[in-house]
Amino acid sequence: MSTNYYYGDNVNMYGGQNNKGIVKNEAGAAQQDPALAAALAELHGLIAELRTRVPAADAQLLDDSLPALSPDAAVPAQTRRGALMAIAGIAGTVGAVGQPVAEAVRAIVAMISG
Template identity: 45%
Template sequence: MAEGNHYGDRVNMIGGFGNKGIVHNHPAPQQQPTLEEALRTVVALMRELRAEVPSEDRGSFDEALPVLAADEATTAPPVRRRALLTVAGIAAMLGAVGTPLLDAARAALELLGVGG
């Protein structure tokens, strides 16, 4: 075999039995959630973290919850966008405890075409 650049797999199997050849174990690409799935995650995290929200911000937080939990057909994207931005801002103020909610809100905003 000539020396030089080689790209790809090179396998030499000499002897043995029960050889399987090359087995590539690549993880399946992660499927991006739908907007509805992302919003369900946001709503679930909001319910978990509500007690952590300062009382002065709890009204805005509570107003965003039904908007994000509503059926897609009944809520306009700009309304959801504003609610998600509110939730993301409050989650950011919560620090480490709010990080999962902030990440979920950002993911939902990306699915709405905001950020990225």
């Protein structure tokens, strides 16, 4: 019996035609951009402040979005983007109070999009 342990990328090719695909075995947060992790941490603090100034239903939406914004969360990019858009929407409805949150979201979206 053979046991294999893979760290990093693993590519298996059988035969010589139409070989596609790669298995990504990444460590997640260990390889995450430190600037993105710092921006997400800052956003968490801004959200904590914002949630005290919005209605309970909006505060609940903010809370529901937080798990997707954890720097070490293994979530699909689309889920993270959706959470960011929900937060930006709430921040946009409260005017100047939400402006720092909206700006932080814009910065993070720029980081993960480009």
